[in-house]
Amino acid sequence: MDPESIRKDFPILQKKVRGKPFIYFDNSCVTLKPQQVIDAVTGYYTDHTACHGRSIHAFAAETTREFERSHRSLEKLVHAKKGEVIFLKNCTEGINIVANGLDLKEGDGVVTTTLEHNSNLVPWLKLQRDKGIDHKMVSVDETGVLDMDVLAETVDKNTKLVSLVYTSNVTGTTINAKEAAKIAHDNGALLMLDAAQTVPHHPVDVKRNGIDFLAWSGHKMLGPSGTGALYGKKDLLEKLGQFIVGGETVKDVRPPGWDVEDLPMKFEAGLQDYAGAAGLAAAAEYLMRLGLDKVEQYELKLGKRLYEGLDAIDGVDRLGPKEAESALVAFSVKGVDSHDIAMVLDESANIFVRSGQHCTHYYHRTQGLKGTVRPSLYIYNTAEELELFLEKLGEIIKMLS
Ligand SMILES: Cc1ncc(COP(=O)(O)O)c(C=O)c1O
Incomplete structure (x- = not known):
């Protein structure tokens, strides 16, 4: 380099x-931001301003193609399969989609650590307050490192989700995702990682490590401000409840219900930041090239x-x-x-x-x-x-x- x-x-x-x-x-x-990202963002405004999926004219067709291409780049970045990465406005939104989509009930266990960014702490505090979930915080050691044995002692059969900071934004340390996944899965729980500081700096492979959900930011990886993404295993995303609903998230509406859209649109509510998605894909491609x-x-x-x-x-x-x-x-x-x-x-x-x-x-x-x-x-x-x-x-x- x-x-x-x-x-x-x-x-x-x-x-x-x-x-x-x-x-x-x-x-x-x-x-x-590198010029490649800036060009991708401005390209949407100078070349094909339109919405995706809805209209059928030439600009809309190009926006649809570009938006889909952006998804493919983000999937490649974390080794996800088609449809498993949702384009969002930031990492926080991804964590909230999972927190609110899991349908957690009173007494259901969620395990985090004392090192979490507020984005992976406050959503659980809110569910603790509003629904009475059983949120436990594992203490990290005196240097800020998570001891996997301590995590294993805390996660139990009542735990529905283990949600951890992958790379800390204050210590720079990265946890062993594979071990964390094993601890969660051995207890029948899921693993979500807050990868805001991981994806920009380290190779990330969701499949090899058995990660169930992974949320990250675009703005910390050379992408435009106000962009981010959420990975989820296909079957889990299919089961996950919708959090923000409206346009794009439905195939048809039959009051009092609606037909849920396919992945990833099920979670991409309303008109999207197409310029941001194009810029984020350019950032992912820039990093993968390096x-x-x-x-x-x-x-x-x-x-x-x-x-x-x-x-x-x-x-x-x-x-x-x-x-x-x-x-x-x-x-x-x-x-x-x-x-x-x-x-x-x-x-x-x-x-x-x-x-x-x-x-x-x-x-x-x-x-x-x-x-x-x-x-x-x-x-x-x-x-x-x-x-x-x-x-x-x-x-x-x-x-x-
Ligand atoms: C570890 C970590 N998690 C989550 C976030 C929140 O990211 P965003 O602003 O993209 O929601 C940050 C941002 O500083 C972070 O460092």
Whole structure:
């Protein structure tokens, strides 16, 4: 992987901020977009603006073809079969579709962890409050890693779903999906993984790992903002209840009922973001061309240096295990507000990172942390940028402490 040639595909990297180049280390939130994605998005508006499926004119036919082609690219990305990937607006929507479609009843068990992003926590808290489901949170260890033995002790015959963060957005660690699937399936439960931070950075194979549902975001994998997807095994999606219904989700309507549409349209309610889908497919194709194994290796190299560099700075208290698993991690500095560090990095060095709780409010509370700073790197970030970040961070922490 050559980050210098990759950088040429990203027009925004030519931009100057305060008259100088910038360093973008906020990729776990949203990644930058290559020209290929921008062209795919604008192509819908400049070449064939129309809705899919409904009208029969030339533009509509092309939009239908493109929308279907986009699905094929997303299926290929995670090794799913035709019809098993639903195009959505984000990862959160995917998790909510499963949470509300499973028809969970009072007392049904759902197991998550204390490390979850709010997107894979609040839907279960809501079902606990509204329906009385039995939601259990498995504590991760002191480095934020999920011990599979502890998971196995918690999942039981009452568990209907095990829903876990695949790659953490604060520690960068990835769970063993195959083991998690075995634990769930041995107890007659299903496994859903929140792969918002996995699909953009690691090869993902839903079939090889026995994953039942997988939700992820498009905007964190070079795709347009407000795009995402949900994978589900065909038979499970066929059984899953509809959450959002209306146009496109039905074949016919016979009050008081309706005939449910085939997959994936059963879950793609209303007119879709065709430009977004085309852009997301272009992003998937871009990543597959690079090779997700190469992306993973490159990020691991950056991640190792990030961990080593952070650990060498006085006052930095880093989350996550000893060894890096990816190029993202959150850290705190005693007595210094995380937002102050992020603000000074931005204003004095044009380095963009995220600060706060990163939608892991509960995990931060378990760690007694008000907030953390999170650098998250991606394919266009360079070793030189990382060195500059570490140098500036050291100076800023000295100044603020
Ligand atoms: C681990 C994880 N899960 C879920 C989400 C939510 O993703 P989206 O905004 O696409 O719904 C995020 C976003 O930060 C995330 O990092």
